[in-house]
Amino acid sequence: MKNPPALEQLIDSLRCLPGVGPKSAQRMAYYLLQRDRNGAGALAEALETALEVVDHCKLCNTFSEQPICPLCAADSRDKNLLCVVEMPTDLLMLENTHAYNGMYFVLMGRLSPLDGIGPKEIHLDKLIKRAQDGLINEVILATNYTVEGEATAHYISELLKVRGIKTSRIARGMPMGGEIEYVDSGTLAQAMMERRNVA
Amino acid sequence: MKNPPALEQLIDSLRCLPGVGPKSAQRMAYYLLQRDRNGAGALAEALETALEVVDHCKLCNTFSEQPICPLCAADSRDKNLLCVVEMPTDLLMLENTHAYNGMYFVLMGRLSPLDGIGPKEIHLDKLIKRAQDGLINEVILATNYTVEGEATAHYISELLKVRGIKTSRIARGMPMGGEIEYVDSGTLAQAMMERRNVA
DSSP, rough: OOHHHHHHHHHHHTTTTTOOOHHHHHHHHHHHHOOOOOHHHHHHHHHHHHHOOOOOOOTTOSEEEEOHHHHOOOOSSSSEEEEEEEHHHHHHHHHHTTTTOOOEESSSSBBBBTBOOOOTTHHHHHHHHHTTTTSSSEEEOOSSSSHHHHHHHHHHHHHHTTTTOOOOEEEOOOOTTOOOOSSSHHHHHHHHTTTOOOO | OOOHHHHHHHHHHHHSSTTTOOOHHHHHHHHHHOOOHHHHHHHHHHHHHHHHHOOOTTTTTTESSSSHHHHHOOSSSSEEEEEESSSHHHHHHHHHHHOOEEEEEEOSSOOOOGTTBTTTTTTHHHHHHHHHSSSOEEEEEOOOSSSHHHHHHHHHHHHHTTTTTTTEEESSSOOTTTTTTTTTTTHHHHHHTTOOOOO
């Protein structure tokens, strides 16, 4: 005894979503068919539109509806700086700080050999070509301070060093509003080691 | 600074799924566009097909691609028994026991006033009409033994009683393989109260 075929097919298809197993897929399918048919229709349409129009920017590799994304195409940006981030969300976060006006490169991931994500999957050939456009004179590595993010930054810096490109890494240290009593010891140790002279 | 419009639209649409908030919707959208475009296309198609062909059986109210579902249409079933369950999964579970050969009625939910689910949302008018088809002589209430399931069973039994329809409730007691030492006290108390004579 099973659900009708079209329903089984829907349950099966929902499992392509990350973090969705058989039980939640079934719950989602029941919910959509019973309580939110409009939402389900809109979702089908949004999926099709996104698949059709969203691709990667030829320069910075982020999601874009144009071959060159608006940020890469903007005249006002500093073409000499290239900031490397893991995901488009990281780019959006940095943009929201208004602290950086250079260009970006989005890896769309981080090195993670156990998940089968190597240099090819994070588009390092594209990054190296991008960094050698003749205008970039510093590559800022803004990957996460996780084990994978650190390994990715290290790997990229080695690749760029042999090509004579200057690289830097965003600073580590105490977060804004952080209290020494409550900050973790790793962060505190880094903040101590990377202390700066007071001007 | 935002994602491209078609991507934002997709993130927004994914939030119609139960249990999916803004962060997971974004993660799902990124994942689909970057790593599983085929899966996303298949999902869009499955959604559209399901919306088109899946409706509710006119008799038992479960999901069905035909006006009358295969189970309700089967000649071999006992037309005198009607088993009321909350969800299609409950029907499937009962069918897998091979312990029941009667008809079903699927409420598609349970009474839950706080979530705005009242008698109308669980199709009680349809159930009452179904139970009075002249063939049914016993309605078995197989809602869950949760607070809402119990309330739903009680409410339905009251409705059927005034119409002179015999109702019963599936038994409570020790689960198969259950050890008295480890079973919860509520279950044990019920098993004691509802003890049966040994034949």
